[in-house]
Amino acid sequence: MMKPKRTCILLVCAAALPGVAGAASGQPLWLDRALPPAARAAALEQALTDEERLSLVHGIWPVPWTRPAGAALPPGAIPGAGYVPGVPRLGIPALTETDASLGIANPSNVRAGDIATALPSGLAIAATFDPDLAYAGGAMIGAEARAKGFNVLLTGGANLARDPRGGRNFEYFGEDPLLTGLMAGAAIRGTQDQHVIATVKHLALNDSETNRNFSNSVIDEAAMRESDLLAFQIAIERGRPASVMCGYNLVNGTYACGNDHLLNDVLKRDWRYPGFVMSDWGAVKATDFANKGLDQQSAEELDKQRWFAEPLAAAVAAGTVSHARLSDMVRRILYAQIASGVFDTPVKPGAPIDYAAHAKVARGVAASGIVLLKNDRAMLPLAKTARTVLVIGDYVEKGVLSGGGSSNVVASPDQTGVAMSGETQFAQYVKEQYHPSPPLAAIRARIPNATVLFDNGRNAAEAARKAAHADIVIMFGNQWMTEDSDAPNLDLPRGQDAMIQAVATANPNSIVVLQTGGPVAMPWLDRVPAVIEAWYSGQQGGEAIADVLFGDVNPAGRLPMTFPRSIAQTSRPAVLDGADLPDGRPFDVAYPEGSDVGYRWFAKTGARPLFAFGHGLSYTRFRYANLRVQAGRSPRVSFTVTNVGGRAGGDVPQLYLTADPAGPTRRLLGFRKVTLAPGASTRVTLDIDPRLLARYDTARPGWSIACGPYAIGLGSAADALTLSEQLRLKPRTLRP
Template identity: 35%
Template structure:
């Protein structure tokens, strides 16, 4: 290759009509070199399907190529005319299955459609953690636990790469905030990085053999992610043995020389910092060596050769729309979590009347929901990386009506009630009435289904700021995690007095009034009412809704294109919910966000106003670990559980019941392996699945290495499907040498993982809550 050819291959191409695929105008590729048989290398965004996949309408070219200053170039990457694909349920929903087989199914759908559309690289899985419940991209990730996130990422990665495609784990690393993501400085001590935020990446590298890693926008401990030698070279390559390549997030790079020398191999989407003139100048000055350019290309080419990309002719064909829809529906069913049930679920198949209730200003009861959904706009019109344009969507009302018809009850009345933010005016199937009449309609109905949630997407967190700089909160961060808070466009930093200021939907007040309304159907409201949640990663729950006087609550996350069918399947019992929470659901006013400091979010501003720094001062006390450790001193551990927690991490009910026998810790064949075992019995009358979860408590000596260890950490899980009355023995492996270091603590002084001395306690149960766990045994080291 000539130097010019090498430099052309180092970066993405300017938006163009693809010579190999003239029907596509795209900007997510590296142009091929025909005389060297180097194919065009095509990249699609993720993680919830093929969003922004290098093929938009040629009409976009007019705006991009023929306007001063190169036009609105962003349209080449994210226009809603993008080639259509299956809009899957959100990644956090897939994680709620607690089943790597679902992660593999997720990867299979994506891989099949990538092959059909002539794509090579999937910019996912995303494994950043739900440190902040209001993080705008939580729906793209796998929740708050690093081991669960890593296990799902490994399964998805293996599925993708088994079909000759490149998986790209992202965003490396500590990218747990969207607010000012391009400039935010994240300070995270090395032990916390290793034990939490780096762990799923390490699993993806070691167990998934992931071919690519994406460096992020943020700074980590003083260095920009894409020029962070400690992370990209010392940790990723030297410590973990990563042999793939590192690509920048779009427009994430901040320099020319440091990015290339410190470990980034590919700039996307344009030759900006790695423009030929800049690289040649660095070569001439000796700041960059030609051998480093060769190495960067070899790393990427090696993965492309290994996965057969050089051997496949670039072509597109129709995707299997029906097959994608079926799998999306199955994944969505496995994602649903039954949080509580006061007798309303499953809904009777012979009911005479059902009302579906939601807010007129919200999408949940009106449209199929994905990240960034906006009332009145089709799916694919917003959502950032999760912006998939589907061939069809199934709205909630359509799903409910179709389900009743298929169950032989097509004559049942199903009405849609939409309520204004003030809870004064409503519409019933489009006819305007006052809210009192809507309450009466709900009172006489056989079943009431309410839908609510939280919309979010890439570009902003669910928080309100004093101005558009996003540097100072205008209200407590916790407001964004509630059901009432919303904005017109969730991808924009909201301000107290700006055009996109936060609003109050009055959702909680509406639900409380519905629950207090008199029922004239023969069943109390709590016994016939369901709240379906659709949100990015759980929502802080009002105490009025939790308990025997509240509605049944079903968590559906963002269901994607099959929304209506997925929810109807769960409501009518066509599937038996078996999902478990991959995040903790706190009571309103009692969550981590109610105790967060400015230094934890959105960051402290330097005296000159130029640098905003976030410090992960909670260290290992993140997610359920924070609630268990109780650093705020407000979360009492009572017999019924944690007083701050409405529904704990790992919680999920079923339409059947289970009993778990006495667990045991059985020694394995080698010194460092064990099996955590117990029998599980389906004591109910219908088939269902239970997820057993294994947690581990470290000895007190573990705290001597720096950060205080939380009371428990998840170290294993297993999903078991059981017929009514069936009993099966479940065995969960525990291997001290596994890539997630279940017994390990990071010793920064020695720069290695160590197993502390003392007694380890192994727990087994059905959630992270202490009342749901039984001691399986202890390990002495």
């Protein structure tokens, strides 16, 4: 608790220097780039009037459908997600905000004809197990944002995928806090290195979409710290995002955007977070959210009141919100502008964008994230000498599937969008979109001498009849997922499971390519020799899928989520909580698994999944040897990886905790993506974050490492560990 107090004293002292100007240069302190961002922000905040302070803590949604009839947008506002005016007299730029989880969004073509590069889904990025690729994707998005005039990106989803039916799972990085934290942190860092503000969201436990504005996530403190909050903590440490977005839901009975414990105790006190907290769109319920840790109200038109405008001014005047708190809110926003580079290097719209280079980034991520789930009889890679190939799937002649909601990106003027049902203001976002990278065309291009036929698969009997006459069948199974709606089950919709079953019965050489937002059940799995998970593969997805099918890329993706055999194996197998409740009625979403999310739940219950977390096959083989464990305050593990197959390829050796002094457990401790030529070896060294070996102790409070033996396992998936070692640790406690 001492360091935050010293920081506050530093801010006040810096702001109080004579004339708030540098003695040597005569320029205002906030322009002195030699000073720390916190000192500059404190000086700049002191130069503001109260009216200017208030103008910085609330913003609008700058789109035509939120404006009064005939009303123009404020000067400088770019149609997009959000706008907060600046203070021109002091050089404080406006905040121009855009949705950008997977690329720069253009909702309802509000910026006519404006396209952007579309990355694959968050799960596809996570499946690469490669933070460098996440960084490259984030940097690409940040560069396009600057060129389009945006300086705040609503990106970096770090919510854990607790339920395989979650509507926004595809945006996130999976079920494990270490993987999520490292991948989200790398993406955020890549974005913010382009001198824009990056946001990590949605703090916290905003992991289901069913009546998300009224769902109450119920979980004990230790379990929350060891799972979802640890993912955010690692992402913030690695990425240093200038902003955090709170969620729509309640957490333990209190709305996330007005949750004093989450925002003040955890984020700002324990983690010493210096940036600002913005609300999600329409997530503010009262002015006193300011006292609870919220620094900025976003898209105020969506809330019942402009809580941080006139009501906040009145609260400050009455003393129910202190003037010091208002100053703190503003200092944090100014700190974010200065620390990110937005203040010193304002965006300049109109810079050229190298879309061709960015498309290569998207294609590389897509190919690296494709997971080979099954490959019996070495069906893959496909020989380019095939004579007759039947491709089956809805819209595979048009493009590859994209997830719905605020993360959807318009990558081409020719992008196909199929409107879905909906009545709310957000219904315009609910479109089943296909990026124009058709797998059918990409497959035909790889085998120009073959006859490649097509069927949309909508009639199972017709698809099976055609399949019987083909040498090889490639079927696409689509599961469209979207923000604001969870899946009712793990089935492929529109009768696709029955179609795949019928086709596989007609032709045993049938390959399934899944385009899904998360895990799906596969009742037909025993009938098909090969399955790949392509996720939502972005604007170059068709080419990336063909790269893997034909062996131009050796698959190296690994599952960032466990694929259960059925929903009955999960911790909440019943119908989704709140699904049948009327709008506005709060309800509890209990987490019986606690911190044992995903693969940890399967290890605890002994259930055998369809495919485990970390699973993924290759067209070559790898061997692990010489596992060595070095104890200490930061334990270190090393081992050798050898490519013992006949092809070059990538592998992801994974390190797990399998037992601690309290008994058996399962927790990812580390991983490393390696690429090796046939016969080549490399030595890998991994440092273990001590928090992953600890239990969170609410009484201390902090991370408590018990004295005793710890078992470490190395393998290719959470359920495929081939080497093991032990280390002994001395007891100690780490700060929260």
